[in-house]
Amino acid sequence: MVNNSGSEWRKWDFHVHTPYSILNNNYGFDPYTDVDEKKFDEFVQKLFLKALECNIQAIGITDYFVIDGYKRIKECYLECPAKMETLFPNEEIRKQVEKIYIFPNIEVRLNTFVGEKANAVNYHIIFSDSLSAQIIEENFLHRLTFQQDAGDDKPLTKYNIEEYGKSIRENNGNKGSDFLIGLKHVTVSSENILEILRSNAFGGKYFITVPVDEDLSAISWKGRDYSSRKNIYQQCHFYMTSNAGTASWALANVEKEERIREFGSIKPCIWGSDAHEYKRMFKPADNKYCWIKAEPTFDGLRQILYEPEARVCIQKEVPDSKKDYLVIDSVEIVHDDFFKQVIPLNSGLNTIIGGRSSGKSILLGCIARLCGSEKMIKEQNQEYDSYIDDIVSKSALYWKDGLEPQKRKIDFFPQGYIIDFASKNKGENQRKELIEPLLREEQQYCDGLDVLQDFYSTHTGILHTQYSRFCVLRQECRELKEKLDGYGSKAGIESEIHKIENQIKALRETMTDKLDEAQEKLFEAQKLEIATLEYQIEKANEDIRRLQFPSVRDVFSDVALDIDGVSESVMVLVDDAFKAVVDTSSKEWILRLDGIIGELKDKVTVARNSINSIKSDSNFVKAERLFEKNKEYQDLSKSLSEEQGKMKLIIDTEQILTDKIIQTGQCLQELVDKHVEFYQKDKEFCDMVNMQHGDISITARLTFKSEIYQGLVESYFHGRAKNNYGIFDYHFTDLQTYKKHIKTVMNNLLCEKCQYTLKRSTTIDKVAEELITQNFFSIEYDIQYQGDNLNSMSEGKKSFVILRLLLDFSKNNYPILIDQPEDDLDNRAIYHELVQYLRDKKGVRQIILVTHNPNIVVGADAEEVIVANQNGIHNENPESKKFCYRTGALEESFNNEKQECILYQYGIREHVCEILEGGKDAFRIREQKYNLSE
Known part of the structure; x- marks a missing residue:
């Protein structure tokens, strides 16, 4: 089993008709009457070659009321290696074709008529490819009924449709084949469709969608047909539209709960080319392609129900805008303790999971070291760090831009780093190490510093x-x-x-x-x-x-x-x-x-x-x-x-002395004036600093370093002398009184007879010079999060805020590596904020993190999950190597216990549920988030 980089943005086209869509067939032949197999061969060739040309990785094979086109492509081509080899003799192209995911999309017309022309509503049922065409045909299509005459319901079979068409032609003289005439007049009820689909045979293996901006939009929300429109909208899993306004309305960003109550769920939107001819294949109007971030599977498609905002997008270009030189593409671990393998990485959120001592932090540490980080992987554990260095000495890391392996910048936070950082950054130099590098990313603050x-x-x-x-x-x-x-x-x-x-x-x-x-x-x-x-x-x-x-x-x-x-x-x-x-x-x-x-x-x-x-x-x-x-x-x-x-x-x-005395006084005044410039310059900078990012703000304030001032006083002045009380009792209030105080102290020190009692080892000049040249002011930074000051927060909440500071206020977009961030949090509410934060941040920066919490993996909708395993009894690795990894998407799900290696016995979903306590609940919460019922 080959590792993959999980959920990637891929082009899907949900609406490509085959020649069996005889209601609107512009392919140049009728497969029902034309026995020349080469014509359908040509159709299949063009279908897949155009898909490769347009980089389409999933196709909804669409026909009206039948599944014949999908059935023929699946059974006579894709499941027939000899036929495929004939049509696609180039092995590389053939393999690419076989990777394209196709699924049946049956388009029907409802017996709900709307608009001035009383058009029937188009209604699409998308089936899982796990269902055979025969099951869909016999257990769904043939169980549907249409009304031929009043009170005369007929099963939706080809024969009955032809009979219906024949009857219409005999009565009305319509042109065309009996089957074509019948298809033009057949309608079915959505109630009949739902009754059949909700049977055990189709449970969880179908999706319903309608083109909401076609005839349905003619129904007013305030008119008498409002309930009909609402019912159809409720039945849908997705809406079929490329209209940005409709898509925004469907996501209900500001009224989710109300929309869920009214329509049953939040609806993602999908789109396709609605091709009825070769030149329209995979060419949607205005080049609005449907991008889905998932594996090209039915379960991959299902993810857009759970993440309707994050997993689907309709636009021309790929939604991921990260620069290739800012994305780690893969890492190759070469060491005797490791199964030799390339571990691909996703450009979004990569989560590394596994049992205790399974190599999670080792992998993250290797990636960090290969990127050039010199931080200790584990605090005060030089042996562990040396082990990492030994591993990376023969390993390699590759960036997405394809350039030679090289060290580049990353943000790396080893286990416990954030909370340790939060607990250490206290006192006089409050947060300077944290804040000033962030300030330097803004030109005005950089210049100011x-x-x-x-x-x-x-x-x-x-x-x-x-x-x-x-x-x-x-x-x-x-x-x-x-x-x-x-x-x-x-x-x-x-x-x-x-x-x-x-x-x-x-x-x-x-x-x-x-x-x-x-x-x-x-x-x-x-x-x-x-x-x-x-x-x-x-x-x-x-x-x-x-x-x-x-x-x-x-x-x-x-x-x-x-x-x-x-x-x-x-x-x-x-x-x-x-x-x-x-x-x-x-x-x-x-x-x-x-x-x-x-x-x-x-x-x-x-x-x-x-x-x-x-x-x-x-x-x-x-x-x-x-x-x-x-x-x-x-x-x-x-x-x-x-x-x-x-x-x-x-x-x-005397005149010279008088002039000198005046000069001396002026010099002392200039000294005092220059001394308070420390305050003035610092204050100018403090007044300038005001950084805001979302609900976090950074401001600066000027403080008087009383402990430094008192330290100087206590070092040089005799504490018991009454004439020293004034200098010992000083407390800063404002600049003018401070300036007056400094001048008084200097005058009293430097007058003909010193007015203070100094310690024996002290000289007047030493005290005066140190006093007047010392900056007793300090710039301190205040960090506010949702109205609370950082200093008043718990260590866990402080850690989360510091993490956000380091990432939000930085203009850098290089990868983020975090080892078990949940260990630094001590509050459930803050933990949920972390999940939301990861969801937001992964859109602009690649994130690789180790976690043992399923809500981070599932709740943050990780694009890739890396499962780590240490070899042991019932946990065998390939070649019995100590460490091995397997990667994939959250939606990957299977159970194959015939495999010897534990990593390959289950899909990623099963590994998450098995390894992470609460994994099943995390999936359940995710799947019900925007839905009253599945």
């Missing part, structure tokens, strides 16, 4: 640099204060200057040869101007000296560029561009720097020229010569200049 990361990486450095600048300014203030202290008392120097000035004044009054008052004032001004110019020359020369330091001139030599995540080839281009910019900037810098130095030298030259000009002035020369002759005057004048020089130094230094 990148901005934050760049900000964090640079801003702390900026704060440290700013604090270093603050320390330099503060040290310069201290040095200036020390200089002022070294210059002496400002008041004492002022007093000494007044004293000397009075002495010089008294001496001048005794001098015979002296300057007049105007000349003396000019001389004093000239001396002051020379002193000022000499000071300017001194400062300019100092500036020139400093600007010529190598550290200033070569400032660009140490500039480096470091960018993470950029490819090597791009980085080469970036480096070249950066070096070019640095080289240009360096040359420009030297050029401008030399220009500034030149300007300073010019100022020195101008100042010296000015001094020379003053010293050559006649008044200055006269005064200098006059005062040089008086020794006492010279001494006093020299002392006055010295004291005035000291005073000028004090005044200049």
Whole structure:
């Protein structure tokens, strides 16, 4: 028995007439009268070759009131190997033809007449191929009756139809064969049909369908014939229509319970080409093909009753839209412990079932490892992981796109992974590991996180640099204060200057040869101007000296560029561009720097020229010569200049100190402003985050990390000191009060005398720098599910929400592998949500999961079931290998105990019921979901 990938989307055509449909036969011959067998051979050839050409895998062989066409195809062709070999000599084509599923579709007309033309309603009965044509003919068709004359009911046999036609032709003169005339007038009752079908012979082996958009639609739901239309609708298992509006109405998405009460069940819709000629074969109107996701069997068809929304679709293209490169096609396990086999996989939901230690998780782990997952298959079980690695070393995995086996991304959740993840992700870094990778899939959030990361990486450095600048300014203030202290008392120097000035004044009054008052004032001004110019020359020369330091001139030599995540080839281009910019900037810098130095030298030259000009002035020369002759005057004048020089130094230094103090205060304010930028940047990001997917939402909020703040305080501040109470008792309320608090703490720390009591091993600078450069804020994420916060949920419910987060908020569509997800759930309601979630998710992503719960397998309508078995007594595997697997669809059902291997003794349905506790109940619930009674 060959493994298969279960329920796949396949094209079915429910409505292809044979030449035996003589009411409307455009095939060019009448099989009832034409004895040339080759014409029917041609029909059979074209029927199957066109089916292969159109990729049709199931055909409803249709005729009016008879089963002759189906019977002849089945008995004279498909069951006759020699005939098939003659018609299809190519063995490969013949095998494909023999795989096409055909089933009888008998079309009758009811004695219910509708519309202005009083047309009879068309009514189709689809039979299981397990019933022979003879049984259908004798036990159904021949037991039906039609009314030939009032009160004269005749069995629906070919002879009686011909007699009826003959009678009509004799009375009315109609043209055509007696059989044709009879068929045109024969009608039957739906009550008669149902009475026969509901007998034991046909129980569960038939389906009824009507083309609801033909004559039946002429009956108003509000008219007097409403009950007739309703009764026919109730009798149907399916509706035959390609109208999207009718199909939507039939599924009753918003009123299922009401529709079930009125019509007995939810009705899926089917369609066919209604071909009466070769050119219409398998060419439905508007190319609306009927796709059914099931095995091409009668039981496969039955699945659309249980899953009317998911198992049937009428459209041009195949409903499965998954990309081939995102679907695992098969895995081949090669190992001494395993029966060598290829395990095909479905693009939808694949469930792996089996008894204890049957190799379920091993298979899933092998698939995960072959895809490239490096997660531990079983937590803290290195031996198990090594066993998996040994298996996959010779095994292979194939993707549906047909490219060479290769590792690709998957989402893999080993057993217990989700609940372990849920229990571990608590505390300060709440869910960051979970949420931020999901945020990065949205460009705006990805950009926002990148901005934050760049900000964090640079801003702390900026704060440290700013604090270093603050320390330099503060040290310069201290040095200036020390200089002022070294210059002496400002008041004492002022007093000494007044004293000397009075002495010089008294001496001048005794001098015979002296300057007049105007000349003396000019001389004093000239001396002051020379002193000022000499000071300017001194400062300019100092500036020139400093600007010529190598550290200033070569400032660009140490500039480096470091960018993470950029490819090597791009980085080469970036480096070249950066070096070019640095080289240009360096040359420009030297050029401008030399220009500034030149300007300073010019100022020195101008100042010296000015001094020379003053010293050559006649008044200055006269005064200098006059005062040089008086020794006492010279001494006093020299002392006055010295004291005035000291005073000028004090005044200049005081001004510099004042400026430095202002700069220091501004620097501290900038530090505080930059420090709170942590809050502002984080808050901007938090306000931006608002992700919603269905009933799950993710938002961000900013929190103050009290434990980090208190930890810093307790590390450096003495806890018993009363002057420390304010810093120990702080609680964050808002940004403004926090900013005020930080500034107060910094001021109290860094004032001339620290206002706090620090621990002995602590320095003020260490505390201040760590305080001002530390980010005390944290972004935390809130996850809401149906109005509840994740933190308030039980571990099981939390696990389900986290699973949904990982899958729903991800834009990735690569395969999902889960090992026993039900183990992580602790609530029945949440479990049912998981089933519904799997049903929804499998439409967009391939899912492979291990489970021991039948409701996941059956309730989620798994497209493929993989049965795992470990060799043992009464559980033999082929070649007695330890592990073996069999795959198939849920609808596969049989019992063949003659097979030696347990896996091949039963169909998939039987294995599900046997292995999984509650399997039978799960099937029963599924089959009654949309139906009052089967």
